[in-house]
Amino acid sequence: MKIAIPVENKTLEANVSTVFGRANYFLIYDTEREESVFVDNLAQSSAGGAGIKAAQTVVDQKVNALLTPRLGENAADILEAAGIKIYQAINASARKNIDAFGDGKLSLLDEVHAGFHEHGDN
Amino acid sequence: MKIAVLSGKGGAGKTLVAVNLASVAKKSTYIDCDIEEPNGHLFFKPQAVREEEVAVLIPQVNHDLCDGCRRCIDFCRYNALAYIKERLIVLAELCHSCGGCNLVCPQNALAEIERPIGKIQTGISDPVTVKTGFLNIGEASGVPIIKQLLAGLETTADSLTIIDSPPGSACNVMESVKEADYCILVAEPTIFGVHNLNLVYELVKLFNKPFGVVINKCLETENPAEKFCVENNINILARIPFDRELGLLNSNAEIAVRKKEEYREKFSALLNTVAKEVRHEAAAYSQR
Amino acid sequence: MKQLLILSGKGGTGKTTIASAFIKLATAKAYADCDVDAPNLHLVNEWKTEPKKRDYYGLPRAEINDELCTGCDLCRQNCRFDAISKAEKYMIDPFSCEGCGVCEYICPAQAIKMVPSVDGELMLYSDVEKAFSTAQLKMGSGTSGLLVTEVKKQLKSVNVGAQLAIIDGSPGIGCPVIASLNGVDMVLIVAEPSLSGISDMERIIKTAAKFGTKTVVCINKYDTNLEITEQIEEFCRRHDLPLVGMIPFDFEAVKAINNGQTIVDIDCASGTAVKEVYQRTMESFA
Numbered sequence: 001m002k003i004a005i006p007v008e009n010k011t012l013e014a015n016v017s018t019v020f021g022r023a024n025y026f027l028i029y030d031t032e033r034e035e036s037v038f039v040d041n042l043a044q045s046s047a048g049g050a051g052i053k054a055a056q057t058v059v060d061q062k063v064n065a066l067l068t069p070r071l072g073e074n075a076a077d078i079l080e081a082a083g084i085k086i087y088q089a090i091n092a093s094a095r096k097n098i099d100a101f102g103d104g105k106l107s108l109l110d111e112v113h114a115g116f117h118e119h120g121d122n
Numbered sequence: 123m124k125i126a127v128l129s130g131k132g133g134a135g136k137t138l139v140a141v142n143l144a145s146v147a148k149k150s151t152y153i154d155c156d157i158e159e160p161n162g163h164l165f166f167k168p169q170a171v172r173e174e175e176v177a178v179l180i181p182q183v184n185h186d187l188c189d190g191c192r193r194c195i196d197f198c199r200y201n202a203l204a205y206i207k208e209r210l211i212v213l214a215e216l217c218h219s220c221g222g223c224n225l226v227c228p229q230n231a232l233a234e235i236e237r238p239i240g241k242i243q244t245g246i247s248d249p250v251t252v253k254t255g256f257l258n259i260g261e262a263s264g265v266p267i268i269k270q271l272l273a274g275l276e277t278t279a280d281s282l283t284i285i286d287s288p289p290g291s292a293c294n295v296m297e298s299v300k301e302a303d304y305c306i307l308v309a310e311p312t313i314f315g316v317h318n319l320n321l322v323y324e325l326v327k328l329f330n331k332p333f334g335v336v337i338n339k340c341l342e343t344e345n346p347a348e349k350f351c352v353e354n355n356i357n358i359l360a361r362i363p364f365d366r367e368l369g370l371l372n373s374n375a376e377i378a379v380r381k382k383e384e385y386r387e388k389f390s391a392l393l394n395t396v397a398k399e400v401r402h403e404a405a406a407y408s409q410r
Numbered sequence: 411m412k413q414l415l416i417l418s419g420k421g422g423t424g425k426t427t428i429a430s431a432f433i434k435l436a437t438a439k440a441y442a443d444c445d446v447d448a449p450n451l452h453l454v455n456e457w458k459t460e461p462k463k464r465d466y467y468g469l470p471r472a473e474i475n476d477e478l479c480t481g482c483d484l485c486r487q488n489c490r491f492d493a494i495s496k497a498e499k500y501m502i503d504p505f506s507c508e509g510c511g512v513c514e515y516i517c518p519a520q521a522i523k524m525v526p527s528v529d530g531e532l533m534l535y536s537d538v539e540k541a542f543s544t545a546q547l548k549m550g551s552g553t554s555g556l557l558v559t560e561v562k563k564q565l566k567s568v569n570v571g572a573q574l575a576i577i578d579g580s581p582g583i584g585c586p587v588i589a590s591l592n593g594v595d596m597v598l599i600v601a602e603p604s605l606s607g608i609s610d611m612e613r614i615i616k617t618a619a620k621f622g623t624k625t626v627v628c629i630n631k632y633d634t635n636l637e638i639t640e641q642i643e644e645f646c647r648r649h650d651l652p653l654v655g656m657i658p659f660d661f662e663a664v665k666a667i668n669n670g671q672t673i674v675d676i677d678c679a680s681g682t683a684v685k686e687v688y689q690r691t692m693e694s695f696a
Contacts, residue, residue, distance in 0.1 A: 018593050022559060047469045047509075047556050048262075049201025049216040056195070057206045072594070074213050081206045131448045132581050133422010137606065159420060159584045159613065161606035199469060199510055220490050220510030259616060262555075289421050289581065290447035291549045296505050312667050313452045314426065321448055325549050343663065346668060366634070373604030373635040 002063040003029050003101065004084075005094050006054075010038040012095040020068045020075060021050030027094050028061050031102065051075035059084065067097050071109060123400050124283040125334045126302035128325075130318025132159070132172050132289040134308045135362070139220045140286040141165045142389040143306075143396075150282040153271055157240065157255040157264035162286050163391045164375040168245025168252040176255070176267045177236035183210045187231035194223035194232065195376040205354035207263065215261060264288075268297045275301070282393075291321045299326070299367040304400045305333040305395045306359065311345040320348060323356070332403040333361040336392070357399070411440065411566070413575045414695065415594040417618070419610030421448075421581035423602040424630040430454040430672040431576040431684045432668060432691075439572035442565045443544040445580040446530065446557045452544055454670055461533035466545060466557055468529035469509030472502050478521035485513035485522060505550040528595040530557050534564050541568040554580070558589035591618060596695050597625045598687075600656070603638035608645070615649065625651060625692050628687045632656040652694055655687035 006023030007014040022044050028037045031088035039061060043053030051071070055078040058066055066079060067089040084091055087106040089097050100106050127140040129172070141162055144152035154162040154249055181194075181203075188210050195203045195210075202216035203223060224232045240257040255271045257264040268288075275283055287298040300306055305326045309319040326333040334357040337347045341364050351358050362368070370383065371378045378385040415693060416432070418425040426443075433441050442453035474485075476499050486494040493506035494513060502513075504527065514522045529551035535542040543565035547554050558580065565575060577594065580586040591597070597618050599604065601611045605660050611627075618625045632639045646653045660680035663673045673681040 019559070022563070043201065046201055047199070049213065052204050052213055052216065053201040056206075059204075059206055074216070078204050078211065081209075081211065083207070101363055131421045131450075133420060133602075153678050159606075159610045161420075161609070163604050164609065193455065197515065199513065216666055218510060220508065221488070222510050222512045222515065225488070225512060225515060235658055257614060292547065292554065293505060293550050296550045310422070312664055313670070317450055317453060318448045321549065328549065341664060343661075343665060345667060369634055373602075373607070373638060374607035383524050 001031050001033065001065065002061065002062060003098070004058045004063040004098055005029065005067045005089065006041070007038075007094050012036060012098075013093045016060060016067070016069060016089045016091070016097055018069050020071050021054045023054070026058060026061070028063060029098055031098075033089075040061055043118045049074070052078060055079050065101070067101060067106060068109070123281065123304070123397065124285060124302045125304050125306060125396060125400075126285040126287050126299045127306045127308060127320040128295060128299065128322050129289055129308040130291065130321040131314075134310050134315065134318070135336075136289065136308045137161050137165070137286055138338070138378070139306060139308050139336055140284050141377055142385065143393050144250050144284040145377050145379050145388045146281070146393050147249070147282045150250040151253065151275070152284050152286065153269050154252075154254040154286045155271060155294070156286055156288045157257040157267050157294070158288065160254045160256060161375070163245075163252060163254045165377050166245075166247035166250060166252045168243070168247045171243050171245035174242050174244075176239045176240045176242060177238045177268050178217070178266050179221070179234040180214050180217045180219060180237045181212050181223050181232045182235045183212060184231045184233065185209060187229045189229055189231075191228065193226045193228065197222050197226045218263070235378065240264065242267065242271055253390060263294075265294055265297050268294055272298070272301055279398060291325045295322075295325065296329070299329060299331060302331060304396060304403065305331045306396065307333055307335045308336055309337055309347045311337055311340055311347045313346050316346045316350045319350060323354070332399060334396070334399060336360045336362065338362045339364045359395050359399075360388070362388075411533065411572050411575050412596075412695070413577055413594040414596050414598060414691070415577045415579050415590060416598045416600060417579040417587065417590075417614055418581055418600045418602075419614035420602065420607050422600060423600045423607060424657070425600045426454070426578055427449045427667060427673060428628070428630065428657075428684060428687070429576060431674045431681070432576050432688055435673045435688045436574060436675050436692075438574060438576045439540040439570045440565055440568075440575040440640055441542055441577065442561050442575065443578045444558045444561055445578055445584065446547045446554045446586060447580060449544050449546055451578050452523065452533070453541060454667065454672055455535075457535045457542065459537070460611075461535045461544075464531040464532050465528045466532050466560060467526045468551055468556060469527075470524040471504050471509055471527040472511075472513050472522050473525050474500050474502060474523045475523070480519045480521070482518060484516045484518065488512050488516050514671065520581045532560055532564055533556075533566070535570045536570070539570060540572075540671045541570050554586040555589040556584045558675065559592070562590070562593070573579045587614070587617060591623060594623055597623050598691055599625060599627045600627050601627055601642050603629060603632055603635040603642060605638065608638065608641060611642070612645070615651070625696070626654045626691055627651050628654050629656045630692075631659040633658045641682075654690040654694065657682060657683040657687065
């Protein structure tokens, strides 16, 4: 299966990014092939709605799961609509998160914070 | 005569000045444009309140016509659209109602529907007509509410409208001062106060509005706000001394001029000063 | 790095005065001012060095090339923000333009381009030991949520080994506040005993609750209205919000601030009270 992880650097040792919508990259990891691809997060510099654009990027990568420390409501709605399972990442490297996920140690993200409207106007 | 009351930051005494000025006039309209945290109505406790909804237009998708070309998604600068499982989704709170998605859609799959973002209450607190804008919690932009609050105001020379602006100097503040004949800047006598005063000072200069400063909570000690005004040749309209009684009335959301003659006299004097300034400006303008 | 955010709802409750005292008491190595509309924290800090500055770009704005414009009026008719006016030539009001790009799209003569526009300035003060991140939004600009995010990112970009970051939040309940709440570990609300203060505090607590962030409350200038102070205490009890202290109104505080000092730099009643607030906040934080 394919999983996505928001990261700050293009390495498996990079820490998981705490802000999904404004992470630098998404690590797309194929658990069967053990292959990793890093996708630029084009939403990063969006003035508004970064979470949505980021979610769209993740959805378009056709992943099965997302590992993230937290997530906005809008992004969560989109990912859920796309049938992507969202797991609570641990505060550690991407690799450690992949291992923890493989061992079934990550739980589903139960708390989604309210929309993070980085809108204009005020 | 439309007077906007503003301050670089909340807490300087903007609502105190606006509410009391509106209350000393024979007849006036008080408009609370501080739509994120409107407080003026707490003072006026208006009666016979009418309520109108403020709505913006957002796109509605006709899924039968949408073929998933994603041109609208690429166009939208606010990331208010997404395409998930072969369906276009609208994220309403992010939409700025620009209508662009509708324009770019080659399939005519988008229509526009209204979506409420807040409300306006209009009531009476004799002799003041009180209009208050409320932005719903979680909404990001109140500019459409401010526009609607200020639309269609009567503008006769002897009618008085006091506009209580939002704090700061962002776009919602600009919206609230665009129509004003005169601006009152309320400042605190601290170095924070001066910094914040400078922000709105820049704003009124940019809009070329006549203005003056009211310094609130003045102490006997050194007054950086006063110094700033002198250095920049800014007219000081009034100095309101720090006064525990006034502070207490205000914190209980009482209108000071309705409670004590002394305050009524002071705010009447301020209103007269401002009215003179406005007439002076109008005369100066007609001579130009 | 744990993050403590100081918020107030209503402006002018003394948020920055308390934030600056906390920074002093914690000898904080990392702190930020997220009140990008009217930042004040830089007025009471001890940086002797000049900050590193960089421009902040928000949404692009439209620009019309007069030579290409044929005066067809389509842009003006389609602009929902009334940002385009026609006099001798077509003009764009940069303060009304929300950067949507409709005019650029609709123009048949390709006379309109969306160009990046400077909406503010980010400033970073740092040395080997500590870092202070702040920014000033340009007047009339409206993308402060992104700028707040940038301020916080900028603070994290400097590695000073800080355990704790103290963040002065912005007033209100809108977009910048929501942006400043993202990723913080605890919120201290500075309430003020006035009817307006209460209704603003309730709104900000609702906002913080939506994020599920741990929240504590202190009351500033509590003695200016004891009746409402009691109401706030009652409100906190009812909502299970820890009340971490009360600070009296103090003329000395104004003097300290005007001298560029924090209230814990001098011996005064408000300074003594804020020390207790600090202690108890840190205990709840642990």
